[in-house]
Amino acid sequence: MKLNYKKIFMxxxxxxxxxxxxxxxxxxxxxxxxxxxxxxQTWSGVVMAFDNFLAxxxxxxxGGLSDRTNSKLGRRTPYIIVGTIIAAFAFVSMSFVDxxxxxxxxxxxxxxxxxxxxxxxxxxxxxxYTIVQTMKTExxxxxxxxxxxxxxxxxxxxRIHDRMISTxxxxxxxxxxxxxxxxxxxxxxxxxxxxxxxxxxxxxxxFVIFVLVLFVALVAMATFRSPxxxxxxxxxxxxxxxxxxxxxxxxxxxxxxVVLGLLMALKLDKLSYVNYTPAFIIxxxxxxxxxxxxxxxxxxxxxxxxxxxxxxxxGLVEEEVAANxxxxxxxxxxxxxxxxxxxxxxxxxxxxxxxxxxxxxxSPKILELGYTMPLLVAYGTALVAFIPIGIIAxxxxxxxxxxxxxxxxxxxxxxxxxxxxxxAWLMYGIFGLTGIGWATINVNSYPMVxxxxxxxNVGKYTGYYYTFSxxxxxxxxxxxxxxxxxxxRRWLFPYAAVFVALSFVTMFMVKHGDAPAPKKExxxxxxxxxxx
Numbered sequence: 001m002k003l004n005y006k007k008i009f010m011x012x013x014x015x016x017x018x019x020x021x022x023x024x025x026x027x028x029x030x031x032x033x034x035x036x037x038x039x040x041q042t043w044s045g046v047v048m049a050f051d052n053f054l055a056x057x058x059x060x061x062x063g064g065l066s067d068r069t070n071s072k073l074g075r076r077t078p079y080i081i082v083g084t085i086i087a088a089f090a091f092v093s094m095s096f097v098d099x100x101x102x103x104x105x106x107x108x109x110x111x112x113x114x115x116x117x118x119x120x121x122x123x124x125x126x127x128x129y130t131i132v133q134t135m136k137t138e139x140x141x142x143x144x145x146x147x148x149x150x151x152x153x154x155x156x157x158x159r160i161h162d163r164m165i166s167t168x169x170x171x172x173x174x175x176x177x178x179x180x181x182x183x184x185x186x187x188x189x190x191x192x193x194x195x196x197x198x199x200x201x202x203x204x205x206x207f208v209i210f211v212l213v214l215f216v217a218l219v220a221m222a223t224f225r226s227p228x229x230x231x232x233x234x235x236x237x238x239x240x241x242x243x244x245x246x247x248x249x250x251x252x253x254x255x256x257x258v259v260l261g262l263l264m265a266l267k268l269d270k271l272s273y274v275n276y277t278p279a280f281i282i283x284x285x286x287x288x289x290x291x292x293x294x295x296x297x298x299x300x301x302x303x304x305x306x307x308x309x310x311x312x313x314x315g316l317v318e319e320e321v322a323a324n325x326x327x328x329x330x331x332x333x334x335x336x337x338x339x340x341x342x343x344x345x346x347x348x349x350x351x352x353x354x355x356x357x358x359x360x361x362x363s364p365k366i367l368e369l370g371y372t373m374p375l376l377v378a379y380g381t382a383l384v385a386f387i388p389i390g391i392i393a394x395x396x397x398x399x400x401x402x403x404x405x406x407x408x409x410x411x412x413x414x415x416x417x418x419x420x421x422x423x424a425w426l427m428y429g430i431f432g433l434t435g436i437g438w439a440t441i442n443v444n445s446y447p448m449v450x451x452x453x454x455x456x457n458v459g460k461y462t463g464y465y466y467t468f469s470x471x472x473x474x475x476x477x478x479x480x481x482x483x484x485x486x487x488x489r490r491w492l493f494p495y496a497a498v499f500v501a502l503s504f505v506t507m508f509m510v511k512h513g514d515a516p517a518p519k520k521e522x523x524x525x526x527x528x529x530x531x532x
Contacts, residue, residue, distance in 0.1 A: 012251035019255030038197025045481030052473035060463030063226030074300025076227035083224030090217035095280035246390030269372035337512035347503035349472035351496035378435035398444035405440025417493035
């Protein structure tokens with residue numbers, strides 16, 4: 001029993017273009033909302049959670065609909081075609097709206113202190129006193145000019161001005177620690193967001209249009225995510241799904257790396273008030289190009305028939321017949337394992353998505369580090385690790401492999417919490433390990449869920465998996481945003497580490513979801529490294 005790598009690679013192109021979209025979305029949209037429209041961490045988290053809220057309902061819906069679809073193109077392909085085309089055009093449209101908002105910010109002469117000079121240097125205590133005074137002068141002028149209300153001024157004074165002065169006054173020796181400097185920058189960026197919100201609130205129409213176009217893009221993506229992911233188990237026998245999922249995730253990493261490389265090449269990974277239109281156009285065009293390649297190479301009905309023949313050849317049909325009963329009839333032990341796996345998925349996505357949705361804002365402002373290179377390192381290590389992890393999982397089991405991955409991920413997030421600008425370069429190594437840890441989890445978790453399904457409801461179980469992951473991603477941008485607004489941005493990584501660690505407990509109790517050993521046709525096959 002050997003995996004057809006070329007077949008899975010072509011099937012994975014759907015996941016490749018999905019990952020391109022979400023990589024651009026996670027790293028750009030949050031920065032747009034905070035820097036261009038002036039939303040705080042909490043409200044930007046609400047908008048960032050919107051896609052996951054939609055997905056909570058739409059992924060199971062379209063996963064189930066694709067299970068029941070019968071077309072000449074197959075069950076999943078029609079959804080991939082329509083969803084990709086609509087999402088690509090909507091995504092590009094968002095950039096034009098953002099570009100208009102950026103021009104409004106420049107026309108308003110928003111930035112009274114050069115944020116780029118603060119970003120690239122370390123102001124002294126006296127420098128900060130001057131900056132705070134400049135900020136106060138501007139705020140008083142805005143109050144006297146009727147641009148802001150007394151309540152808005154009082155809020156700014158309490159949340160930002162007074163805290164900055166308190167931090168400066170505490171440094172009686174005149175020497176600013178790295179943590180105090182980081183905190184001062186955090187307050188300063190909150191000041192810039194406050195001013196950007198003035199522009200937005202004065203003319204909210206452009207923000208409404210942005211959200212509406214975003215809504216269209218997110219609905220389009222939700223229509224084909226479950227069908228695209230369900231296509232892999234449709235064309236792969238059960239014992240080989242961890243290896244196949246490794247290839248799928250490898251393609252996803254490549255898609256993410258393409259976007260990160262693009263953002264770095266266009267010098268968009270550190271600055272805030274920039275034009276993202278070229279990046280959006282390129283990403284949208286690439287999505288359509290890879291959709292074309294997918295349709296050229298992947299003939300879904302043919303691949304499904306080949307998989308059915310393999311089921312017969314390797315004696316796996318009997319397993320499907322025995323399991324051909326409603327989901328409710330799963331044994332209590334299997335039901336318990338399914339619930340524990342899904343809870344684990346929920347917990348590690350709470351931690352991981354908090355980092356992915358906030359890191360583009362966190363890294364430049366706390367570590368003075370562009371966000372693309374650490375993420376590229378993470379994707380690069382994941383890329384190298386995906387296939388070996390798939391092989392290892394077939395030897396020691398998916399559950400044990402996931403537990404190792406959880407341990408690595410929790411350790412990385414805990415260490416990252418202590419980094420400062422002087423040692424920010426350590427983030428490259430930490431994110432390198434993060435990529436391996438996440439790959440270890442991601443390669444094996446989805447196959448564990450669909451291992452408990454049958455051929456007729458793979459899409460439904462795919463929907464369960466994404467329902468729990470999306471539920472986590474609804475909650476975590478908001479919850480982590482509240483934490484960062486109440487305290488500061490530095491709470492991001494401790495928050496993530498705690499939730500990832502909790503997932504170790506629930507996954508440790510899982511008993512089912514590992515693939516059964518396939519029947520071997522000859523004794524010589526025991527020496528084949530591709531065997532499970």
